[in-house]
Amino acid sequence: MSADFDLLVLGAGSGGLAAAKRAARHGARVGIIEGDRVGGTCVIRGCVPKKLLVYGARARHQLRDAESYGIQLGPVDFDVADLLKSVRAEVDRLNKLHIGFLHKADVELITGWGSFTGSNSIGLSARRGEAIEREITAERILIAVGGRPFRPPIPGIEHTWVSDDMFRLESFPDRVVIVGAGFIACEFACILRGLGVSVTQVVRGPRLLRGFDSELAEAVLDGMKEAGIHVICNATLESVHRDQNQLTATLEDGLQIPCGGVLMATGRRPWLEGLGLEQAGVAISNGRITVDAHQTTSQPHIHAVGDVTDRVNLTPVAIDEGRAYADSVFGDRLRQVNHDLVAAAVFSDPELATVGLSEDRAVERFGRAGIQVHHSRFRSMDRALPGNGHRCLLKLVVEKATDRVLGCHMVGDHASEIIQMAAISLGMGATKADFDRTMALHPSIAEEFVTMG
Structure with a gap:
């Protein structure tokens, strides 16, 4: 049969x-x-x-x-x-x-x-x-x-949200606590703050966005703080208590944070x-x-x-x-997926996008003496008249021995759109010299990738 x-x-x-x-x-x-x-x-x-x-x-x-x-x-x-x-x-x-x-x-x-x-x-x-x-x-x-x-088993966890719940809500409360350091936590922190919500983000470790380039993560943190997001590092949520419509998030050190909602962005x-x-x-x-x-x-x-x-x-x-x-x-067409070169983005504010090796990973693989890092940090032209907002960070990680670009990274507006195109270059084995001889498109943010010294 x-x-x-x-x-x-x-x-x-x-x-x-x-x-x-x-x-x-x-x-x-x-x-x-x-x-x-x-x-x-x-x-x-x-x-x-x-x-x-x-x-x-x-x-x-x-x-x-x-x-x-x-x-x-x-x-x-x-x-x-x-x-x-x-x-x-x-x-x-x-x-x-x-x-x-x-x-x-x-x-x-x-x-x-x-x-x-x-x-x-x-x-x-x-x-x-x-x-x-x-x-x-x-x-x-x-x-x-x-x-x-994933929801950690702590007292009062049933009173919290996960990311799935955020789209079912009819509105957002005035104050929200977000637990987590990954891209979901950072994205929702920036979304909610951008919509006028007071946000406190509780991070278990010493930094945001573990696994991403540490310098880029620091740039995102700076922008989030500038926007008014209160980030508490090296802290752990111990319990959540509900009293009618009011929640209290209690941290391990005893700090109590009153809020209207707690989002557990603690992984999937x-x-x-x-x-x-x-x-x-x-x-x-x-x-x-x-x-x-x-x-x-x-x-x-x-x-x-x-x-x-x-x-x-x-x-x-x-x-x-x-x-x-x-x-x-x-289809009789044997094909494997290349998991080694995958572009990724964090739609925070400022936006982060990256492809290839971070500086940290490149140092692990080639040693500090084996790589060269090029930076450009500036306030983009669209921020000139308002006179506010985050600064852009563009970064190339290059292998000295071959001049090959190992990683291309950016924090700033349109980062994901720019890095998507850069991913093609890295996939083809582009060198720093290839970037250097590419004519700049001026005035643009992306031109900094081909004018770095």
Whole structure:
């Protein structure tokens, strides 16, 4: 008896959608199972709605600076509730759009929660963890269920938010405490502050954005402090107490911070609970599904992509992994994803973007004497008339022996747009001399990358 599908995908997020549509294009019979909304974390409760809120906060900055450009504005009403409503409407539109894309690709969307009942079978439930209502079989299965926010087990944790919750709120309170040092914590701190909320950010370690270049992280911190965000480093949240609509966040040193909300931006973990991986013999290690360079798990016909593998947890990476898997298995075009050169951005204010080795990593690999670092730090022209705002930082890390550019980094407006183009150069092995002989486009921020001494 033949299987129901050639490929069954668990999870209709970025990686699962990409794999399903590409495999169907190659002629496979594909089904995709999703118990939540189609689009996954990025579209429904992550990158997309977050970036829309970034734009909303930026609009307030632009109105504030308008007078510097001769624009006289009267009183301006700003309704955060209306902004959140508009963001949710756009998410609804994208959700329907992705469902339509599946239909056009001839991929069958199966609504429900899937879990393994055998090596080639998935049981479908109406709700996660409930009784299985039907069973579906497939020659191959791709796990693309992503991750979910982690909440540390402290007293009162049930009174806190995670990032998913921020887009469901009708409005934001006047004062919020954010716990965490990563990109989600920093982005929401800047969004909320930009929307007029008083923000205190509690950081367990000595710095923000661990894993990013330390000098760039320091530049982001400077900009956040200048915007009025209170950052407390080397501090740990001990408990959260609710008294009616008021919360009190208590730190380990006894400091009590009254607020209207606490956001726990304390990391994300692969969502393995309830998948029944043991029924299929899929191995996990350190809380993640282990895969090889071809996305293959411990079972040769079962693969996994995206955050559930906990490697480079970024939307474009999950998409490329999904497409590479489909091309390799169903398209007779063996392809692997290069996880070594991945551009990344933090949509904080100021914005950070980076590709390649940070100065810290380059020193570890080549030694301090083996690299040369070029900087440019300045206030961009769009800040000249308002006379306020953060300074830009542009940075190149170069290997002395070969003149090859190892890392290209930036803090400032449009950093992500600029670094995306720089990533092409680094992928082609560009040298500092290649940057030097590129004619500058003046006046622009990006020209500093080709005029550094």
